[in-house]
Amino acid sequence: MNVESFLERLSGVRKTTAGWQAQCPAHEDRKASLSISVADDKILIHCHAGCETAVILEKMSLKPKDLFLTPLHKPAKPYIVAVYDYRDEVGKVLFQTVRFQPKDFRQRQPTPGGAWYWTLKGVKLVPYRLPEILKELSIFIVEGEKDVGNLVAIDVPATCNPMGAGKWRDEWGTYFEGKEVSIIPDNDEPGRKHAIDVARKLHYHAKSVKIVTLPEAGGVKDVSDWLARGGNKEKLLAIAEKAPTWEPASKGKPESKLKTITAADLEDKEFPPVKWAVPGLLTEGLTILAGRPKRGKSWLGLGLALAIASGGTALGKLKVERGDALYLALEDNERRLQNRLSMLKDPEHRLPRRLHLVTDFPPLQLGGMAQLLKWLDEFKETRLVIIDTLGRILPSAKANSNQFTDDYQFIGKLQKLAIDRGFALLLIHHIRKEGAEYALDRVAGTTGITGAADSVWVLDIGKPPANAILHVTGRDIETQEIAMKFDGGIWSILGEARDVLISEERRTIIELLAREGPLYPKDIGNHLGKACEATRYLLFAMKKDSQVVNTEQGKYALPS
Structure with missing residues (x-):
């Protein structure tokens, strides 16, 4: 080792007539108590506070042999001497600068598996x-x-x-x-x-x-x-x-420049894979789950959190990866949560320790956000956070303010937090009393709420055998209408709504036309054992639902 390498491991180094002074790493040193000098090709150290040499070297990750100076002609093998974390606004490590000896610098970024990727490609620089x-x-x-x-x-x-x-x-x-x-x-x-x-x-x-x-x-x-x-x-x-205040040579404000990326550069850009809390349904980012009161929204959220914390199956058929789940039950108490979880859990197993429950939570602007960030710092493998309900944390409307803008900015901050930290944030919310044809238009509040969300779920009343229809739409998720069953507090997926809700007679007609091709109403009625008029009425309803079409010959066929 040379003197420069030795000194780089210390803080507060300054030159003296006899050598150097630095802060001793073996004790809390504010006075630069460590003296360093060189004699007979050896580094000499002495702590004026009394720290032993062996203890000082141990704190520096060195051994006694490292005090002997390395011959100049012998090339040193590069090794890491310092690592500097670059973090985003909330403290998440985005990348590191790593200092080597002989002097060199390289950058690396963390991977989901805990390893390091020696590149800054695709990383936000700060x-x-x-x-x-x-x-x-x-x-x-x-x-x-x-x-x-x-x-x-x-x-x-x-x-x-x-x-x-x-x-x-x-x-x-x-x-x-x-x-x-x-x-x-x-x-x-x-x-x-x-x-x-x-x-x-x-x-x-x-x-x-x-x-x-x-x-x-x-x-x-x-x-x-x-x-x-x-x-x-x-x-x-x-x-x-x-020192004087710096002023540019030209007083005029520089012309703003449009920041672009070429399609060719975008094609080569690498992004980390999308993280799913529930595969195909709930991805990282912010999702709104809206529905009428007392329709089982809280049961649905609690069931998802339990599945993820257990590493089991969500909604009866979707295998999920195990991780920490945080459920903010802001309209419930611990007794009610205990009762509900006892109905949801596997009777042969205890409830998981990775499911964390909160019933008392301050407004985000009054300490809630700080508490949430601290919790996320502690539980870094969080996959799902549920806030039930959005109304309990949504700030009150301000006088003379634009409610759309206020909602969009508030939800946008939560959405950015979920994206930056890589977890799914599910906000349980209500729908309007008046009906609307488009599912998103039924979500209560301004469109600033749905506009800032990554995806929106609307839980509607269903028809037998489905208790409900879950409308799903979002930026990075396929639009879906899912038939759901609710039994004893447990939600399960029955399948795509259009397949599940079809009547037995309609199913028979569709299978018949798929097998035989276009047929007249009379032939279809004979197969069903129904009167011709009743068959025509059924076919008319199926045509209205786009399940069958008319041919030029007056026959009925399946849509092409």
Whole structure:
């Protein structure tokens, strides 16, 4: 190992006349108690707080032999020395920058199976430490993750972009709206160009933008080097305070540019596979389940949650993958939930621990969202979240506001959460009292609710043998009308509604025409043992339902 590699594993490193000082990793060190020097081709360390050398090396994932300097002529095998998580607004890891020694950087993204994919293709790119910088009013922007870490260590909020100089993106401006931004360039030409590029892209978003140039005496390379040579928080803030506010050479606001992707690039773009909570029916994203009161919507939602938490079969025939399920029963109590689950469960097995139930939940804007995010952080294998009902969390209408816009934005935030975290969010809701021919038009509230949803289910009254018809439509799901049976609290799928609801006589006619071809009403009546007039009446009804058609010869046939 060489001295540079050793020092890169420490925080708060600064140069001294005898060598270096750094924060000791073996104890909570705020005073840089660790001394480092070199003598006789060996690294010497001493903690002034009394930490033993073996303990310090263990915290650094090193062994005593690593204190001996590696001969310069012997090439070092690359190894990981640091990993930097890039997270979205709610803290989900999108990708990582990995630092190697000898010095090199590569990016990777997590896969559903827990492995890593060494590419950023298809990944949303964000600034480093995004959740933290969103909370700050004043931010320093530097060129690398190590620089960010050294600033954060002295309590200075900081960020950077992945992949180094020249990679700052225009769309990140919204993250810095109204903030005071100070940019510290590296002391080289690429660093100075990068600082100007970042300033130009943030100028029309941030409250103020400054380019903070550090003293160059002694050949200071970057902010980490400056800190190692005796720089500190007070000195940095004083330099930033004196720096002038940056203004672009041209005062005019730059012309906005339409962001496009070519069809050829889109064809080559790789997306992760769609995640299904219930195959073919309930996918990741937000789904509305609407129906009349007391029609079994809550039973349907609770049954789906139980199936997923158990890793069993949903709706009598759809095999589901096991995962955590969260059911917010905001119109129920624990006694009622216990009774319902006892009717739904397999009598030979206990209820699953991966089904989580909530009966008391604050409004999202008053702590509910924070509680939900914290729960999702803890249970990372969540496949389904059900909120029963939407009305219990939907904000009250505001005076002089556009209700469509309010509904669309509220549902849109929940939809984005479900997509970003990769789970299915089912919101149980009501339908209007007045009828409407189109299923979506029967959902209560403005069209902002259904417009922001990924899919919508409407539970309608059915005809024997079906208790209900489930109308399903959505962006990434095939439109369906499913005949459903409800028995003892348990919902099951009977099949496609048009196949299940057909009468026995109609079924016989369809099978007859499929076998014999076009026939006259009299021939069909003879086969059924029905009077000719009654047969004509039945055929007229079937024609109206598009089950049969007339030929030019006056015969009846199946639609082509």
